[in-house]
Amino acid sequence: MKTLLQVDELKVHFPIKKGLLGRTVGYVYAVDGVSFTLREGETLGLVGESGCGKTTTGLGVLRLIPTTSGRILYNGEDIARVKAQRMRELRREMQIIFQDPYSSLNPRMTVNQILGDPMDTFGLYPGRQRSERIAFLLEKVGLSPEHGRRYPHEFSGGQRQRIGIARALALDPKIVIGDEPVSALDVSIQAQIINLLLDLQREFGLSYLLIAHDLAVVEYICDRVAVMYLGKIVEMGTYEQIYNHPKHPYTEALLSAVPIPDPKVTRRRILLQGDVPSPIHPPAGCHFHPRCPKRMDICDKERPPLTSLTGDHQVRCFLHA
Amino acid sequence: MTESRHLLEIQHLKTYFTTFEGVARAVDDVSFHLDRGEVLGVVGESGCGKSVTAQSIMRLIPEPPGKIVGGHIWFDGMDLTTLQPSAMRRIRGDRIAMIFQEPMTSLNPVYTIGDQIAEMFQLHRGMGRREAWRHAVAMLEKVQIPAPHKRASEYPHQLSGGMRQRAMIAMALACDPEILIADEPTTALDVTVQAQILDLMLQLKEDFQTAVMMITHDLGVIAEIAQRVVVMYAGKVVEQAATLPLFEDPKHPYTRGLLRSIPKLGERSKKGRLRLEEIPGMVPGLLDLPPGCRFEPRCPHSMAVCREREPELQDLGSGRLVRCFLYGT
Numbered sequence: 001m002k003t004l005l006q007v008d009e010l011k012v013h014f015p016i017k018k019g020l021l022g023r024t025v026g027y028v029y030a031v032d033g034v035s036f037t038l039r040e041g042e043t044l045g046l047v048g049e050s051g052c053g054k055t056t057t058g059l060g061v062l063r064l065i066p067t068t069s070g071r072i073l074y075n076g077e078d079i080a081r082v083k084a085q086r087m088r089e090l091r092r093e094m095q096i097i098f099q100d101p102y103s104s105l106n107p108r109m110t111v112n113q114i115l116g117d118p119m120d121t122f123g124l125y126p127g128r129q130r131s132e133r134i135a136f137l138l139e140k141v142g143l144s145p146e147h148g149r150r151y152p153h154e155f156s157g158g159q160r161q162r163i164g165i166a167r168a169l170a171l172d173p174k175i176v177i178g179d180e181p182v183s184a185l186d187v188s189i190q191a192q193i194i195n196l197l198l199d200l201q202r203e204f205g206l207s208y209l210l211i212a213h214d215l216a217v218v219e220y221i222c223d224r225v226a227v228m229y230l231g232k233i234v235e236m237g238t239y240e241q242i243y244n245h246p247k248h249p250y251t252e253a254l255l256s257a258v259p260i261p262d263p264k265v266t267r268r269r270i271l272l273q274g275d276v277p278s279p280i281h282p283p284a285g286c287h288f289h290p291r292c293p294k295r296m297d298i299c300d301k302e303r304p305p306l307t308s309l310t311g312d313h314q315v316r317c318f319l320h321a
Numbered sequence: 322m323t324e325s326r327h328l329l330e331i332q333h334l335k336t337y338f339t340t341f342e343g344v345a346r347a348v349d350d351v352s353f354h355l356d357r358g359e360v361l362g363v364v365g366e367s368g369c370g371k372s373v374t375a376q377s378i379m380r381l382i383p384e385p386p387g388k389i390v391g392g393h394i395w396f397d398g399m400d401l402t403t404l405q406p407s408a409m410r411r412i413r414g415d416r417i418a419m420i421f422q423e424p425m426t427s428l429n430p431v432y433t434i435g436d437q438i439a440e441m442f443q444l445h446r447g448m449g450r451r452e453a454w455r456h457a458v459a460m461l462e463k464v465q466i467p468a469p470h471k472r473a474s475e476y477p478h479q480l481s482g483g484m485r486q487r488a489m490i491a492m493a494l495a496c497d498p499e500i501l502i503a504d505e506p507t508t509a510l511d512v513t514v515q516a517q518i519l520d521l522m523l524q525l526k527e528d529f530q531t532a533v534m535m536i537t538h539d540l541g542v543i544a545e546i547a548q549r550v551v552v553m554y555a556g557k558v559v560e561q562a563a564t565l566p567l568f569e570d571p572k573h574p575y576t577r578g579l580l581r582s583i584p585k586l587g588e589r590s591k592k593g594r595l596r597l598e599e600i601p602g603m604v605p606g607l608l609d610l611p612p613g614c615r616f617e618p619r620c621p622h623s624m625a626v627c628r629e630r631e632p633e634l635q636d637l638g639s640g641r642l643v644r645c646f647l648y649g650t
């Protein structure tokens with residue numbers, strides 16, 4: 001498979017400002033050296049606890065927020081450095097779906113306007129093609145042409161998410177980033193949207209970067225999975241490698257904490273102590289060492305390197321260095 | 322109606338909300354019970370009436386627009402639906418306590434968490450300030466908050482989400498209640514912290530012999546901690562059973578659909594990616610409910626009778642109740 005997107009050592013640091021002069025007194029190291037590739041037609045999952053930098057990674061890759069350093073190669077072009085005008089063109093090919101189907105749609109626009117707006121911006125699908133395209137998109141996401149005349153508040157959460165997906169597909173993108181696209185939905189609606197995302201991927205050859213906290217959903221959808229902790233990827237591999245042969249103690253703990261909807265299954269829980277430390281003052285050495293059940297002497301002194309295991313499997317831990 | 326041999330028994334509870342558009346039958350003829358020392362799971366999608374049921378038990382329904390318009394809630398020989406507000410205040414927090422999804426709904430941002438827990442001891446146990454404070458610190462220690470002496474003097478915003486949830490549990494369990502109602506207590510938390518909180522709740526349940534009513538939309542959480550389950554849909558109980566039989570052999574088409582619509586950890590590696598079963602359509606609005614069975618528009622087994630009248634809750638024996646015409650009239 002062809003590599004579509006290659007992210008190299010991406011960093012996004014948010015300055016913390018204090019006082020009248022807005023002096024910078026420190027940084028939130030939200031994304032701190034993240035590297036991954038996304039291949040044509042595949043789905044890469046990004047998982048980790050709240051605040052570990054998943055959304056910031058997604059926004060950084062699309063340059064919807066300024067990045068601090070690193071390269072984002074899309075078809076060989078470094079979009080971390082391209083001019084604003086070029087970036088606007090590239091956005092056509094990279095879209096994002098947000099978690100909250102309520103706040104991500106303009107309440108004063110009809111669905112037809114919401115879907116037509118990006119086409120107008122890029123001067124695509126003029127005249128009759130515009131309404132044909134809108135009807136096509138609505139059909140693809142399981143809505144009907146009559147829905148086009150309605151406003152977002154007239155739809156249920158699941159339907160609004162369908163509209164958000166249709167909008168993302170309007171300009172025939174190559175890459176779609178989904179930031180928790182099903183987590184705000186009711187359980188009985190989630191399956192509808194998951195199936196829809198998989199169908200659309202097959203039909204249009206989309207590549208997905210899927211940000212999600214539900215590890216069962218990620219296992220179900222993704223080809224490869226990256227596990228993040230405090231701004232870094234600590235393990236990455238195929239879904240089989242991550243779910244059946246996790247190597248990083250954090251991945252093990254995360255997976256063992258997922259409640260399984262089967263009362264016959266009893267598992268050994270790895271209970272992590274405490275919460276995620278602040279990304280303003282990440283712990284020295286291995287960021288995970290204060291909570292790691294397998295911590296060794298070296299772990300609070302040195303940074304573990306990213307080690308390649310079999311195939312695409314990579315892990316950042318001294319146990320495997 | 323008679324009083325109950327159960328610790329808590331809800332009989333034909335109806336709680337309605339009067340809105341501009343009409344009357345929303347948020348809880349409509351709900352019955353179930355809770356026994357000493359058990360964990361009862363109450364599961365259902367958003368808006369199905371889980372929180373309104375809990376608020377009815379606690380008599381926290383905002384009135385107006387809400388009102389308990391029918392039924393009984395039996396607790397220790399008393400019907401909570403008709404209890405005087407002063408008597409209810411003595412029960413609330415002391416004998417029946419509640420925790421919420423968002424800890425800030427029960428924690429006051431302007432008082433230290435130590436003061437807030439101590440207040441429970443002063444209010445319900447008549448302790449003096451110092452003794453109450455000592456007990457508050459001990460409670461924080463019981464819920465495994467590190468450095469409890471120091472934390473007791475901190476304000477809620479100084480704690481992480483997981484610690485706030487622990488502080489709220491400490492406050493709820495302060496007076497050793499007979500019943501703890503937990504309304505989505507881990508929904509806003511990471512799985513790692515959720516695991517800590519569930520573990521803590523189970524441990525405290527053993528120590529205090531508290532009966533827990535666990536409200537959640539997460540079938541995984543139910544499978545992990547509940548002994549019995551009540552499944553709600555659009556204001557009604559549609560199925561009730563012990564946890565294992567419910568997951569092994571769900572009877573109601575809605576329960577079946579729910580269980581088949583969620584991806585299960587580890588399943589893809591074993592069986593490949595099977596297409597998730599969808600429940601078509603969406604939950605009906607409470608103001609335009611279908612005339613017969615409330616699940617009928619989405620049900621794959623719908624029959625003529627299902628559109629004509631509402632099915633009754635059938636007792637199938639061994640504690641299994643189902644509201645569906647597939648199992649008789």
Ligand SMILES: Nc1ncnc2c1ncn2[C@@H]1O[C@H](COP(=O)(O)OP(=O)(O)OP(=O)(O)O)[C@@H](O)[C@H]1O
Pocket residue numbers: 014028029030031048049050051052053054055056057213279
């Ligand atoms: N604009 C900003 N200014 C300062 N800090 C920020 C900003 N946006 C995010 N952060 C911080 O960066 C870190 C990573 O945030 P991010 O939103 O990427 O996390 P996430 O992994 O998406 O979490 P969640 O699962 O809660 O969505 C957090 O500590 C967050 O508070």
Ligand SMILES: Nc1ncnc2c1ncn2[C@@H]1O[C@H](COP(=O)(O)OP(=O)(O)O)[C@@H](O)[C@H]1O
Pocket residue numbers: 338340345347365366367368369370371372373374383386387607
């Ligand atoms: N204060 C209120 N006023 C009007 N309707 C309400 C109020 N509180 C709850 N409801 C309605 O009652 C129904 C059940 O709500 P709730 O019990 O909170 O659902 P859940 O099962 O998600 O906890 C919903 O349709 C909700 O909109």
Ligand code: SF4
Pocket residue numbers: 248249250286287288289290292293294295296299304316317318319
């Ligand atoms: S490097 Fe050390 S502390 Fe970090 S995950 Fe590995 S064993 Fe644990």
Ligand code: SF4
Pocket residue numbers: 573574575614615616617618620621622623624627632644645646647
């Ligand atoms: S009563 Fe009829 S419509 Fe309702 S769940 Fe049973 S079969 Fe389906």
Ligand SMILES: [Mg+2]
Pocket residue numbers: 054055056179
């Ligand atoms: Mg996020």
Ligand SMILES: [Mg+2]
Pocket residue numbers: 368371372373504505
């Ligand atoms: Mg609720």
